[in-house]
Amino acid sequence: MVACVANPKAGRPSEARSRLLDTASRLFYAEGIQAVGIDRIVAEAQVTRATLYRHFPGKEDLVLAYLNEVDRAIRSQADEVVAAGLPAADTIRALSKSIAQSIQSPGFRGCAFLNAAVEYPDPESPVHKAVLAHRQWFLETITELLAKIQETGAEPAARHFVMMRDGAMAAGCLFDPVLICETFLRGVERLLQVYAATDYSGPASA
Structure with a gap:
């Protein structure tokens, strides 16, 4: 020491x-x-x-440091939203708006973690593992918030949310980001409505 x-x-x-x-x-x-x-x-x-x-x-160490900084920034942003103490559904809306704002920011090039996963497809790569760790944290964060609305189906609904978020981030750097974000936010609102009103089992139920 x-x-x-x-x-x-x-x-x-x-x-x-x-x-x-x-x-x-x-x-x-x-x-x-x-x-x-x-x-x-x-x-x-x-x-x-x-x-x-x-x-x-080595370069891999620099890549891991880069992803660690991105992960830290995203977690800090999410913690700030959660710390506001809003009801769970409103917290998810606030997180969604934050995601939409990032998609519409200058120089947006998609999700740094999805981009890295494409370049490091080997599951044993430390970079690939860092991507999975970040995504697991994000999934668990959304799952915990949804479970505060109702426990049944929280994880499938969270996976649906992550899927919509991934799609918005991929499309946001290819097409009109404003239109993409409007579609994403409408999808989140619909997901919350269906989730709160039914026994949610997955995207097909929405």
């Missing part, structure tokens, strides 16, 4: 590491992970290769 030192900068990421991660995150999301090489990241971050490898032993 490393001893604690009375240093006001302790625990803070170095400027070079932050610059590397910010640069890699921007490029990975905009252009694709496999399309962006280490040389490009080093050049745009204005660091040496030695500096990069001191902070990230």
Whole structure:
């Protein structure tokens, strides 16, 4: 175990590491992970290769750090919505509106995790496992919220929600994002109505 030192900068990421991660995150999301090489990241971050490898032993470590930052941001946003203390259905509506806003934001290129899963299809890949861990957290979050409305069918309904969210994020960077988001939000409202009124068993029941 490393001893604690009375240093006001302790625990803070170095400027070079932050610059590397910010640069890699921007490029990975905009252009694709496999399309962006280490040389490009080093050049745009204005660091040496030695500096990069001191902070990230390999490109996969940098990819995992990128996804961890995206995961942290999404969880923080979701926690903020949940912390507002709204009824469960309204919390889901608020989360849906947040998703819609992200789809309509400048530079939107789809879901970072779905994009990464396409580039890392091997189930044993640490990147693929990071994608699955994020998605499992999101599914469990929606399931818990739906279970507060009624327990029966909470997970199938949550899977339906995630499916609609995935479709909206995929279509949102290909077609008119405003129209896609309107369709997505109407779908969420319909799902909530059907879920609250029936014994929900899956998308076919809606």
